[in-house]
Amino acid sequence: MKNLWQTALAALLLCAGLNPASGAEPIKIGSFLAVTGPASFLGDPELKTLQMYVEDLNAKGGVKGRKLELIHYDTGGNAKDAVSFVKRLIKNDNVDLIIGGTTTGDTLAVIPDVEKEGIPFISLAGAVDIIEPVKKWVFKTPHTDRMAVAKIYEDLRKRGLTKVAIITGDGGFDKSGREQLLKLAPQYGITIVADESYGNKDTDMTAQLTKIRATDAQAIINFGLGQAPAIVTKNIKQLGITLPLYQSHGVASKTFIDLAGDAAEGARLPAAALVVAEQLPDTDPQKPVLLAYKNKYEAKHGPVSTFGGHAYDGLMIAVAAIQQAGGTDKAKVRDEIEKTQGFIGTAGVFNTTPQDHMGLTVDAFKLVEIRNGSWKIVQ
């Protein structure tokens, strides 16, 4: 028995010694994403994107001569697991920085640990609460729900519509979106005449929509994720409601059009430029970046979604910061991320400042309309 242990130990030491990376320490990138569970349509493309580009960067010789190593855990969209995985990434895996946090819930849950341990963290979740108030170590790449609401309200104003009905789900994304809808309405001179809600697992929303039909609303805004917005869209058509329909950026994927079918025709939503990359004018500086990402992703994994793009932006900002900082010193990398200027990503052009840990403006969103089962930029 003793011999067995000695042999095992010797084998282990040998393996450790043979590890080719022992010369130059790899740069460890920690990640926790909701690859399974209800938010998997967000987390899955994010992970695929990270893996694809880490491989790609390594094939090109890594960053500053050091290979990248991606350490990933799947939270299943469970904030409790996110907290324990982040502790593990920081304390057990000793990662140099963290890119992840698919959902707002996951991200908000880990912020206390990230701030306490002092590690650069780029979140891939939406809500504005993540960066407001500014937290020293926390950054994010996706547009905020406030920007989405602002974009929708701008369009309403252009069309001269002032009375709207809103209908939202019971998830974190929905609730945070609803809050922004209510908060920004007065600034744009909009009155909310109906405020309905549904459960994200409900299969029929006609009751709420019938109530909305009874009001004098001039447009309907549905802020939600996953299947529910598709059902709302279908129900609206079934009830013969002809009011203009606005959706959130949470449905900016081909799946939504497939689920809602014909009913989605004419619906408008704010979306990242990625979904309409081909329609952008050639003068747009974002176009080559978008097409490169899109082609690379689609060659390997099928239809692209804006969510994977957020992971691309996060990884590239992090890599640029490490290059600028000349290493993985956590405080230096953090400072460099904060100094990101003019970085062209899939979500827009990032100009991060100490006051703004996202660095995008409302212009980063494009307002798109669904026409013939595809996206069309609204001019």
Add this chain to the structure above:
Amino acid sequence: MRLAGFYTFAAVVALLPMLFPTNYFVTVVGASAGLHVILAVGLNLLMGYAGQISLGHAAFFGMGAYASAILTTRFGWPSLLALAAGLLVAGAIAWLLARPILRLRGHYLAMATLGFGIIVHVVMVQATRWTGGPDGLAGVPPLNLLGWAVEGDLQWYGVIMAAMLLAVWLSLNLVDSQFGRALRAVHGSEFAAQMMGIDIGRAKTQVFVVSALFAAFAGSLFAHQQAFVSPDSFNLIVSVELVTMVVLGGMASTFGAACGAIALTLLHQGLVVFEDYEMVIHGALLMAVMIFLPQGLFVGLSQGARRLWATVPRKP
């Protein structure tokens, strides 16, 4: 001598951080295992000894956690006072529920406790104004023990382990008291217990309340240690996991429940590296334990060890 097992356990718990002061699996996973031990030991009093199932135990865990989180963040209460309030709320609710619910048996009791757990979970999700809704409450201040703020993994390990040892010690003593004997009598046969002059309703109510108090206590510590609470931590799956811990370790044994809690916590952390296969391996291991060690991990193994010891030839 009666508490020999307890002292050995305490010695191991105290020695581990001295040997591995920065090991993640000792200081972080160990602390979360400690909380699970408190929960499992409490639930074991109800399930293992009194023979009453609860599929809603995470609700009491959650009450303690949310009481601490809400009272400290929104009302600025001192953490010890909030902890006491959590215990009071969970204890009172358990006491009110015990009479009507524990009259039920078997499947009906399982259904009733299940329903209770779900109701509490729904409240946590929907009462957004107080609980923060599905996204939970962040920024719970550190536990303040009369001026000493608990911070850092090692300090937390110490606090949680002290609480855990207290829970184990309490459980060992309760089980060996008149109260414990009454519980076992109720488990054996309620009718016979009644004939012996045991007030069944009272015994059941008491054990339900004690068990809820253990859970709420663990909940308060959890809220401060994580600095964050969300409904996910207190859903039906957690309730089922707690039952699994008790059954896995071995029912009607305090160390069995503790062992089950530690084993399941480590298993979760250990299997994470298998990603997609985690759940498959997890399920297969649990099945294997139940098939080959039906009395539970701890009880089965210690019986086996005793039998093996008996076969060792001794010098005359």
